[in-house]
Amino acid sequence: MSLGEFQLIDRFFRNCGAQRTDVAVGIGDDAALLDCPPDMQLVAAIDTMVLGNHFLAHFPAESIGHRALAVNLSDLAAMGAKPAWALLALTLTKADPVWLDGFARGFSALARKHDVALVGGDTTSGAFCISVQLSGHAPRPAKMLRSGGKPGDVVFVSGTPGDSTGGLAFELGKFTVNPPAGVTEDVAAYLRQRFHFPTPRVELGLRLRDYASACIDVSDGLLGDAGKLAQASGCGVSLAWEQLPASSQLVAVAGETRAREMVLTGGEDYELCFTVPPQNVERMMRELPDAMWGYTAIGVLGAAPGALVTRGGTVMDFSHSGFDHFAGACKA
Ligand code: ADP
Ligand code: MG
Numbered sequence: 001m002s003l004g005e006f007q008l009i010d011r012f013f014r015n016c017g018a019q020r021t022d023v024a025v026g027i028g029d030d031a032a033l034l035d036c037p038p039d040m041q042l043v044a045a046i047d048t049m050v051l052g053n054h055f056l057a058h059f060p061a062e063s064i065g066h067r068a069l070a071v072n073l074s075d076l077a078a079m080g081a082k083p084a085w086a087l088l089a090l091t092l093t094k095a096d097p098v099w100l101d102g103f104a105r106g107f108s109a110l111a112r113k114h115d116v117a118l119v120g121g122d123t124t125s126g127a128f129c130i131s132v133q134l135s136g137h138a139p140r141p142a143k144m145l146r147s148g149g150k151p152g153d154v155v156f157v158s159g160t161p162g163d164s165t166g167g168l169a170f171e172l173g174k175f176t177v178n179p180p181a182g183v184t185e186d187v188a189a190y191l192r193q194r195f196h197f198p199t200p201r202v203e204l205g206l207r208l209r210d211y212a213s214a215c216i217d218v219s220d221g222l223l224g225d226a227g228k229l230a231q232a233s234g235c236g237v238s239l240a241w242e243q244l245p246a247s248s249q250l251v252a253v254a255g256e257t258r259a260r261e262m263v264l265t266g267g268e269d270y271e272l273c274f275t276v277p278p279q280n281v282e283r284m285m286r287e288l289p290d291a292m293w294g295y296t297a298i299g300v301l302g303a304a305p306g307a308l309v310t311r312g313g314t315v316m317d318f319s320h321s322g323f324d325h326f327a328g329a330c331k332a
Helices: 005-013 061-078 097-113 163-171 185-196 202-208 222-232 248-265 278-287 321-329
Strands: 023-025 040-050 082-092 117-125 129-139 154-158 214-218 236-240 271-276 295-302 306-311
Touching: 005 097, 005 117, 040 061, 061 082, 061 097, 061 129, 061 185, 061 202, 061 214, 061 271, 082 202, 097 117, 154 222, 163 185, 163 248, 185 248, 202 271, 214 222, 222 236, 222 248, 222 271, 222 295, 222 306, 271 278, 271 295
Parallel strands: 082 117, 236 306
Antiparallel strands: 040 129, 082 129, 154 271, 154 295, 214 271, 236 295
């Protein structure tokens, strides 16, 4: 590498992210020393991004830095945890200062927004791969596990899932299903932004501790992830087609039907899917107004296992090939 490993760490990562007083020792020793509040549980997550699988070489470096942290912030949000400390394992084919600068800026901006300190990591040369480990804390007892849902609980989702997949389809030039003729540039820009700079719902996750029975972050598609939550809770889930929140931008490029299919199966949304016992719903809607927090009731947990979607009260059949074909066509 033209840039030495230690120079690289010094230049791009020593002052990356927030400064926190609970970091007794950060970057520079063999390991970080962190002060966890005594009555809290440590919450930890890690996510790896592999070139070709999770990002492509021409994606903006700032977006890659943002997403590498955002996916972990989203995992902590789903646990109702407050994020605090990140570790970054970076494997690079070459030390390109322009790329590193963009990556560190994207990472740092999001880290500072959520008061996350970068406390260490590892830098190696090899096949392009990025792992971020994020720790934080949550008060005991643990709430918002995937397993806390009960039949009758109302299922909600934040934001407008599917936008990220719409943005990726633009990015990859894959809008072959419904050519977006006449789609304005700001619609395309909005969807691209949702893919490149997803918004992890950290604050919502913290607030939901007071209302939700279970929570999962939507990274692999809403229907599948809602199904995982339901299964972990020993339930099934039924989502209502009419209630699925497709953004007007996604509807503009894909049409109403495709847009809703993308809400159900698109990946990398980093929204929260959560369940609320019926007796908590009214209080939540009053104290966390949906107009402000941007969530929508989309279905209900039931006793029978499985994940299904109803339309006009009838169970929909998603086995036809167009649906799967389209979902597959949008993967990076
Ligand atoms: P060791 O060999 O003991 O694992 P290194 O020499 O690899 O330590 O790293 C020196 C210091 O720099 C350590 O504190 C490590 O956590 C930190 N570090 C290394 N790479 C990164 C990185 N990409 N981002 C942040 N900190 C890093
Ligand atoms: Mg060491």
